Amino acid sequence: MYTKLRSVFAASFAALCATGLTGCSIPLVGQVTQTSVTDAYQAQVSALTPRVSDKSLVTPRTLTVGLTAASTTAPYATATGDAAYQGIDIDLASALAEHLGLQVKFVSVASTDALGQDCDIVMNVGAHDTSSDVSVVGAYTASAxxxxxxxxxxxxxxxxxxxxxxxxxxxxxxxxxxxxxxxxxxxxxxxxxxxxxxxxxxxxxxxxxxxxxxxxxxxxxxxxxxxxxxxxxPSFMGVAVLSSNTELMGALDTAYKTVADKGLQKLIHMRWVGSMPSLSDQTKIxxxxxxxxxxxxxxxxxxxxxxxxxxxxxxxxxxxxxxxxxx
The missing domain is CATH 3.40.190.10 (Periplasmic binding protein-like II)
Structure with missing residues (x-):
């Protein structure tokens, strides 16, 4: 389940680029057919400066992102007509990868058991749904x-x-x-x-x-x-990573805070769910x-x-x- 080299989140990220919140340079792992596009893609990849070592990653210089069946629903991750994906999880994971200086690849996984084997992180996971071997970074959405x-x-x-x-x-x-x-x-x-x-x-x-x-x-x-x-x-959901992978966990925490502090996370949410309020005990009847x-x-x-x-x-x-x- 790979994304093609295309901007699955072009509309939101074009606006974000205009505001200077992201360089919008993150390349997606996938298929390319034109020589000029291939050259441009390779140039982008070569220009990346990874902030984590390859030993912390399933695939060198690539953040491999796990999507579970529970998370592959609108507005978080849905397939488009050309075998790509779109949604909040796709936009956010791509932004995190860019701040980590990595390419991004999306794969289907059954659970967080795939961490360290098939993927580096799993999106949309609640801390209550994990074992002591897994840590959850951030809380970018809430289930209720x-x-x-x-x-x-x-x-x-x-x-x-x-x-x-x-x-x-x-x-x-x-x-x-x-x-x-x-x-x-x-x-x-x-x-x-x-x-x-x-x-x-x-x-x-x-x-x-x-x-x-x-x-x-x-x-x-x-x-x-x-x-x-x-x-x-509400039950809050974040990004799951192996607790033992301290290098990636630390870098991911920094990247997440950067994305949140610059307002990119909020803008991603605005694109997909508008002005939906943040859930809390005050929004419970x-x-x-x-x-x-x-x-x-x-x-x-x-x-x-x-x-x-x-x-x-x-x-x-x-x-x-x-x-x-x-x-």
Whole structure:
């Protein structure tokens, strides 16, 4: 799973180059066909000054980035029509590689067990999901289940949502979470999140409840849809690296702080999810209780155990129990 030599994040990085936040010189490992392009590519590679030694890398002078099935969903990493990838994880990993003076390559991995063997880092990993052998650098995103509605984007109260129709993806963990919560609503099931957000636009439902990550990407497509709070506490995700690889871990930590301090991380997020607020305990709706075994009334009897959707028309999107979106 290699990226071709192209700018999968051209739109955002062109703007970033204009502001001087990045040199935009990071080459991607992949296929080239024209001699002139090959020469230019080799010149870029030769000009790199690696900040870590080859002994710290799976492949010399290259940051090999692992993408798990859980992370290859919009807006983090989705396949495009020409075998490349795009998304927050792609942009951020490429920016980190540039600050490390390395080429970047993306590979598919099953878990952080691939660290040190098939990849150097794994994107979108929570500290709670790792063993003591793995460290997580930074916290560039957060996983949570959130409500979206039409309006100005304030955190709702349970009383605002109670008794309303709430759209969910059929058979998802989100649906189960809602049905087992203290919130008394009418659930409306949809086969995809895209359909749920269309239902919100048509006033079929008052709210949509889903994973905030694909949800925020979809909400970004509508001028009148906003985030309305989470039903659970956020779990923060960062970049996983082997704890024993102290050279790479130290350099990666410095690169991450540089990217964040220069505003590049924020701009990457703005490109993909707009003005989605940072999640915290303040964005959680405090008067909703989970796992109280109360069941909502459903208007649809389809209870598929998984929700697998095609992302960007190319690859399958989500794993069981999560939500995916088509962008």
């Amino acid at each position: 289940t959130g409500f979206f509605t039409k309006g100005e984007g304030t955190v709702a109260k349970a009383t605002d949502i109670s008794g309303k129709k709430v759209g969910v993806q059929s058979g998802s963990a989100t649906q189960t979470m809602l049905e087992e919560s203290s919130l008394k609503v009418i659930t409306q099931e949809y086969q995809s999140l895209n359909e749920a957000f269309e239902g919100l636009q048509k006033d079929e439902v008052a709210y949509v409840l889903c994973d905030v990550r694909p949800g925020s990407a979809l909400a970004h497509k509508y001028s009148n849809v906003a985030f309305a709070g989470t039903i659970d506490s 405090s008067d909703i209780f989970l796992n109280v075994n109360k069941t909502t009334t459903s208007t649809n009897t389809n209870t598929s155990p998984t929700d697998t959707i095609t992302n960007s028309g190319e690859n399958n999107g989500s794993s069981a129990g999560s939500n995916a979106a088509i962008l």
